[in-house]
Amino acid sequence: MWKVQLFELNYDHREEEAVAQVLKSRWITMGDQTKNFEEKFGAYIGASHLPTAVANCTAALHMALLALDIKQGDEVIVSGLTFIADANVVKMTGATPVIADVTSLEDWNVSAGTIEAKITSKTKAVMIVHFGGVPCEMDEIVKLCKSKNIALIEDVAHAPGAEYKGTRCGNFGDLSCFSFFTNKNLSVGEGGMVIAKTEELNSKIKFLRSHGMSTLTLDRHKGRAVTYDVLQPGLNYRMDEMRAALGLVQLSKLDEANAQRKAHTLYYHKLLSEFQGVKIPFQNTSEKKLAYHIYPLMLPGGVNREAVFNSMKDKGIQTSIHYPSIKSFTAYREELKDSFTPICDLISPQELTLPLYPTMKKNEIELVVENLDKAIKEQA
Numbered sequence: 001m002w003k004v005q006l007f008e009l010n011y012d013h014r015e016e017e018a019v020a021q022v023l024k025s026r027w028i029t030m031g032d033q034t035k036n037f038e039e040k041f042g043a044y045i046g047a048s049h050l051p052t053a054v055a056n057c058t059a060a061l062h063m064a065l066l067a068l069d070i071k072q073g074d075e076v077i078v079s080g081l082t083f084i085a086d087a088n089v090v091k092m093t094g095a096t097p098v099i100a101d102v103t104s105l106e107d108w109n110v111s112a113g114t115i116e117a118k119i120t121s122k123t124k125a126v127m128i129v130h131f132g133g134v135p136c137e138m139d140e141i142v143k144l145c146k147s148k149n150i151a152l153i154e155d156v157a158h159a160p161g162a163e164y165k166g167t168r169c170g171n172f173g174d175l176s177c178f179s180f181f182t183n184k185n186l187s188v189g190e191g192g193m194v195i196a197k198t199e200e201l202n203s204k205i206k207f208l209r210s211h212g213m214s215t216l217t218l219d220r221h222k223g224r225a226v227t228y229d230v231l232q233p234g235l236n237y238r239m240d241e242m243r244a245a246l247g248l249v250q251l252s253k254l255d256e257a258n259a260q261r262k263a264h265t266l267y268y269h270k271l272l273s274e275f276q277g278v279k280i281p282f283q284n285t286s287e288k289k290l291a292y293h294i295y296p297l298m299l300p301g302g303v304n305r306e307a308v309f310n311s312m313k314d315k316g317i318q319t320s321i322h323y324p325s326i327k328s329f330t331a332y333r334e335e336l337k338d339s340f341t342p343i344c345d346l347i348s349p350q351e352l353t354l355p356l357y358p359t360m361k362k363n364e365i366e367l368v369v370e371n372l373d374k375a376i377k378e379q380a
């Protein structure tokens, strides 16, 4: 159906063989592959504690809030321009999500300033997202959270491999959460990872992942344990061995894949620099290494996004939206109707995301840009 899809997997025989090996081993639930993936991922990020592989990033974020004992009566600040999981998990704990505006039409991340504007006596945590793989201004955000004694959660779903002043994203939060969903830079279908800053939080996360049990199914299978105790209430948010095996292969490809994404992004920048009125965010990102997760832009005011989307679709080009305003969703409309986020309110209705993936070809990028040009001109 599509000539150019929004995203394509960079899978080859290595992913196929990794999964086949797991199937041949006859052990498919959390075990040695998962442990190996956690160790390698932790080493890659430079984490101080062994990460915890989980079912997905939504589970990771939920666990992070539970580990911080966030509950009814607490407020958690989330970005007004992020995936709905960030607000949903806060609601699931009974706490209240409060949305912070992004910095400017050029910088679509929250900042210490936009966060501080939303802090109240009830604020217990801030959940930042490195939008599109661009690190937030972490020095200022970490300083703010410390000075106000507020926990910091990093949503690193877009940013595995991104760095702020030489430190990889995932090392700044009290807890940091990654997504390995299909369209992510490191893709296993469904998967995630939690990195905790302290031993205490790390221990809570490990128990939350698997029913609060003191031993693993694998320990009992291998005869290393007879039974188990339940040390605290928990969930089943485990990853399985097939996905961990995919994760190991994908991790080994991550740096090269991010470099390919970078080259495609720069080519888009070059071709789009002649477009009148189209705003490309994050053009000034010195001191940061980006993960180039998506290619977002803002259509000129007055251009009907749905018409552009449909015109592109008719030409076989898939586009997307990052993100619809949280305030626009039925589940949040009433609760958030008075939230003041003027910059997000300008971005959300005009945002369009172009296809971006490591294996993309130059002529595909050219086709996307050509058709975007036509689609915008049809509107003039």
Ligand SMILES: Cc1ncc(COP(=O)(O)O)c(C=O)c1O
Pocket (backbone or CB within 6 Å): 056, 057, 058, 059, 082, 083, 085, 086, 129, 155, 157, 158, 178, 179, 180, 181, 190, 191, 192
């Ligand atoms: C910024 C952000 N946070 C959280 C999530 C949730 O990730 P998952 O699909 O792994 O639960 C996503 C995934 O789309 C995301 O983009």
